[in-house]
Amino acid sequence: MERPFDAFSPRCPSREVVDDVIGRWPALVLVALLDNPRRFADTARAVGGISDRMLSRTLTNLTNDGLISRAEQHGQHVTYQLTEAGRHLATALKGVVAAVYEVMPQVLAARQISAP
Amino acid sequence: MERPFDAFSPRCPSREVVDDVIGRWPALVLVALLDNPRRFADTARAVGGISDRMLSRTLTNLTNDGLISRAEQHGQHVTYQLTEAGRHLATALKGVVAAVYEVMPQVLAARQISAP
DNA sequence: CAGGATCCAAGATGATACTG
DNA sequence: CAGTATCATCTTGGATCCTG
Numbered sequence: 003m004e005r006p007f008d009a010f011s012p013r014c015p016s017r018e019v020v021d022d023v024i025g026r027w028p029a030l031v032l033v034a035l036l037d038n039p040r041r042f043a044d045t046a047r048a049v050g051g052i053s054d055r056m057l058s059r060t061l062t063n064l065t066n067d068g069l070i071s072r073a074e075q076h077g078q079h080v081t082y083q084l085t086e087a088g089r090h091l092a093t094a095l096k097g098v099v100a101a102v103y104e105v106m107p108q109v110l111a112a113r114q115i116s117a118p
Numbered sequence: 119m120e121r122p123f124d125a126f127s128p129r130c131p132s133r134e135v136v137d138d139v140i141g142r143w144p145a146l147v148l149v150a151l152l153d154n155p156r157r158f159a160d161t162a163r164a165v166g167g168i169s170d171r172m173l174s175r176t177l178t179n180l181t182n183d184g185l186i187s188r189a190e191q192h193g194q195h196v197t198y199q200l201t202e203a204g205r206h207l208a209t210a211l212k213g214v215v216a217a218v219y220e221v222m223p224q225v226l227a228a229r230q231i232s233a234p
Numbered sequence: 235c236a237g238g239a240t241c242c243a244a245g246a247t248g249a250t251a252c253t254g
Numbered sequence: 255c256a257g258t259a260t261c262a263t264c265t266t267g268g269a270t271c272c273t274g
Contacts, residue, residue: 006222007218007219007222009146009215009218009219010146010150010164010165010166011166012166012167015222015226016218016219016222017167019218019221019222019225020142020145020146020214020215020218021142023214023218024140024141024142024145024214025140025141025142025246026136026137026140026141027246027247029136029140030125030126030136034126041255041256042255042256042257043255043256048126049126050126050127050128050133051128051133053247053248053249054248054256054257054258055247055248055249055257055258055259056246056247056248057257058256058257058258059246059247065232066228066229066232067225067228067229068224068225068227068228068229068231069221069225069228077255078254078255078256079255079256080255080256080257085224086224087221087224087225088221090217090220090221091214091217091218091221093217094210094213094214094216094217095214097210097213097214098136098139098140098207098210098211098213098214099125099136100210101206101207101209101210102123102125102132102135102136102139102207103123103125103132104206105135105185105203105204105206105207106122106123106131106132106135108184108201108202108203109135109183109184109185109203110131111184112182112183112184112185113182113183113184116181116182143266143267157235157236158235158236158237159235159236168267169267169268169269170236170237170238170268171237171238171267171268171269172266172267172268173237174236174237174238175266175267177237178237193235194235194236194274195235195236196235196236196237235274236273236274237272237273237274238271238272238273238274239270239271239272239273240269240270240271240272241268241269241270241271242267242268242269243266243267243268243269244265244266244267244268245264245265245266245267246263246264246265246266247262247263247264247265248261248262248263248264249260249261249262249263250259250260250261251258251259251260252257252258252259252260253256253257253258253259254255254256254257254258
C-alpha cells in the first residue's frame with residue numbers, strides 16, 4: 003500500500019492544505035497559539051504586523067480546516083485554541099521557525115554577498 | 119541574554135527569511151531537493167504545477183539566501199542542491215508536510231462540516 | 235536546457251471606517 | 255471586543271516569447 007496523499011501533486015487535496023498552512027500568517031498564528039489559547043486582539047498582538055482583516059481571514063480559514071476551534075466564552079469574549087490536529091501541525095511549524103533562527107547567520111552572510 | 123531573533127516581530131530579519139521559506143513554492147522546492155540534487159527541469163517535474171517563471175524566481179531567491187547552491191556542471195548543465203543551512207530547513211519543512219498528511223483526515227472531516 | 239522579459243489576471247494585504 | 259465592508263495597492267502566478 004502506498005501513501006494516499008502527495009503534496010507534490012497539484013490535484014491532491016493535501017496540496018490545498020499545505021497552501022492553507024504554509025504561509026506567513028497561518029504559520030505564525032498557529033505557532034502563536036501553541037503557547038496558549040488566545041483572544042482575537044491577543045493574537046494580533048502576538049503576531050506582530052498582522053492586520054485585523056488578515057487575522058480574521060486566517061482564523062476563519064484555519065477554523066474551517068479544523069485546526070483551531072473558536073469558543074465563545076460569554077458575552078463578547080472569544081478564544082481560539084488549537085485542536086489536536088492543529089497542535090500537531092503547529093509543533094511542526096515551530097520546528098521550521100526554530101530552524102530559521104539556526105540558519106540566520108548563514109542566510110545573512112549569503113545575502114551580504116548577493117545583495118550589492 | 120535573550121534570543122537574538124524573533125520572527126513575530128515585523129522588524130526582525132528572521133521574519134523576512136520566514137517569508138522567503140514559508141510559502142508554497144519555496145517549501146516544496148526545498149523538500150524536493152532533500153532527496154537529491156536536481157536540474158531545473160527535473161525540479162519542475164518534482165514539484166507539480168510550478169511554472170518556469172516561479173521556479174526560476176524561487177531558485178534565485180533561495181540561492182541568494184544561501185539555502186541552495188547552483189552548480190554549473192559543464193555546458194548547459196546546471197544542478198541545484200541544498201547547502202547545509204538549506205538541508206536543515208528542508209528537513210524541518212518536510213516535517214510540516216508529513217504533519218499535514220497525518221492530519222488530513224481531520225481536515226477533510228472539518229471541511230465537510232463547514233463547506234456546505 | 236536554463237532562465238530572463240513582458241503582459242496580464244487574480245488574489246493577498248493594508249488602512250480606514252463601521253457594526254453587533 | 256470581535257469582526258466585516260470597502261477601496262487602493264502590491265505581489266503572485268501563469269502564458270508566451272525570446273536568448274545563450
